[in-house]
Amino acid sequence: MTAYTLIYNPHAGHNHGRTTANLVASALRAAGHTATLAETSRERSATLLAQTALADVVVAIGGDGTINQVAAGLLNRKRPPLLGLIPAGTVNNLTKGLGIPQLLPGAIHTLLAGHVRPLDVGRVNSAVMVSTLTLGVLANAAVAVTQRDKQKFGPLVYLAKGTNSLARHQHWQLTLHSPHHQWVRDTQFVLVTMTNSVGGFTHFAPDAAPDDGHFHVFVAPKLNWRQTLLALPYFLTGNFAKLPGMTYFTTTRLTIQAPSALQARIDGDPSVSTPLTLTMARLSVIAPSTARGGMVH
Ligand SMILES: Nc1ncnc2c1ncn2[C@@H]1O[C@H](COP(=O)(O)OP(=O)(O)OP(=O)(O)O)[C@@H](O)[C@H]1O
Numbered sequence: 381m382t383a384y385t386l387i388y389n390p391h392a393g394h395n396h397g398r399t400t401a402n403l404v405a406s407a408l409r410a411a412g413h414t415a416t417l418a419e420t421s422r423e424r425s426a427t428l429l430a431q432t433a434l435a436d437v438v439v440a441i442g443g444d445g446t447i448n449q450v451a452a453g454l455l456n457r458k459r460p461p462l463l464g465l466i467p468a469g470t471v472n473n474l475t476k477g478l479g480i481p482q483l484l485p486g487a488i489h490t491l492l493a494g495h496v497r498p499l500d501v502g503r504v505n506s507a508v509m510v511s512t513l514t515l516g517v518l519a520n521a522a523v524a525v526t527q528r529d530k531q532k533f534g535p536l537v538y539l540a541k542g543t544n545s546l547a548r549h550q551h552w553q554l555t556l557h558s559p560h561h562q563w564v565r566d567t568q569f570v571l572v573t574m575t576n577s578v579g580g581f582t583h584f585a586p587d588a589a590p591d592d593g594h595f596h597v598f599v600a601p602k603l604n605w606r607q608t609l610l611a612l613p614y615f616l617t618g619n620f621a622k623l624p625g626m627t628y629f630t631t632t633r634l635t636i637q638a639p640s641a642l643q644a645r646i647d648g649d650p651s652v653s654t655p656l657t658l659t660m661a662r663l664s665v666i667a668p669s670t671a672r673g674g675m676v677h
Pocket residue numbers: 389390391392393394420421422423424442443444445446447468469470471472473527530647648649
């Protein structure tokens with residue numbers, strides 16, 4: 381028998397968090413396990429719930445924002461329980477990157493019969509990152525995306541607002557340091573991803589795996605309108621790194637400095653100001669099988 385705590389965000393996605401959590405709890409109990417429900421009461425309460433949950437598996441039911449907060453709570457523990465994931469957000473980047481089924485029956489099956497896999501979690505100053513960090517025009521575009529926009533238009537809204545922001549031609553001189561390199565770039569945006577999935581598009585960074593121990597860093601060139609439109613196919617087909625003028629590298633550690641404070645958006649949610657220091661941490665997650673890891677039960 382496994383003890384599960386289900387942390388759910390009632391306002392994630394299309395506001396079905398509570399119904400979803402009840403269905404997951406019933407399925408777990410029917411399989412002979414215990415399931416405790418914990419509803420998030422306000423922004424960031426998921427972190428405290430995850431930090432204090434008495435469970436073998438802490439399940440985040442929501443989108444990347446909810447998973448981010450649950451991961452932050454688990455990383456505050458000496459011996460973190462396993463992380464389980466049920467997609468219930470709008471974009472659900474991380475669960476897509478892990479290959480977790482997006483429909484509830486498949487996601488519950490994965491939770492019950494999946495494998496334990498390592499999961500890279502970035503630390504960014506005092507925040508954590510499970511999926512994507514943006515800095516520059518893409519971060520500004522993400523600020524302009526409301527929960528209502530996401531519910532109405534889905535991931536495409538990021539593409540629309542991002543393209544719009546790029547056309548405004550703002551750019552910044554940034555300095556990026558990895559343990560072995562330094563880059564100074566005049567750029568419109570920096571995007572860092574942990575997995576192949578960005579904005580819900582799973583072709584974005586084909587080389588990125590959720591447990592490869594690396595940040596995948598894209599530093600964009602300055603683009604005019606025409607170049608922005610020409611960049612879209614690169615974005616959608618997984619060739620973003622090959623966009624002319626793009627700097628792409630992977631690293632285990634990174635610092636980013638800007639001449640004046642810029643706000644980075646992490647997992648579409650919390651904001652962190654430059655300078656940024658990114659380091660790598662690890663959790664264990666229940667996900668579809670790979671060659672590595674062992675069964676949950
Ligand atoms: N009880 C609550 N009341 C209001 N907001 C909440 C509550 N619990 C969590 N939140 C906030 O809800 C926001 C959205 O959550 P989440 O990211 O999980 O869903 P989403 O935005 O629909 O999914 P995705 O990030 O995959 O697009 C987060 O900013 C989170 O802090």
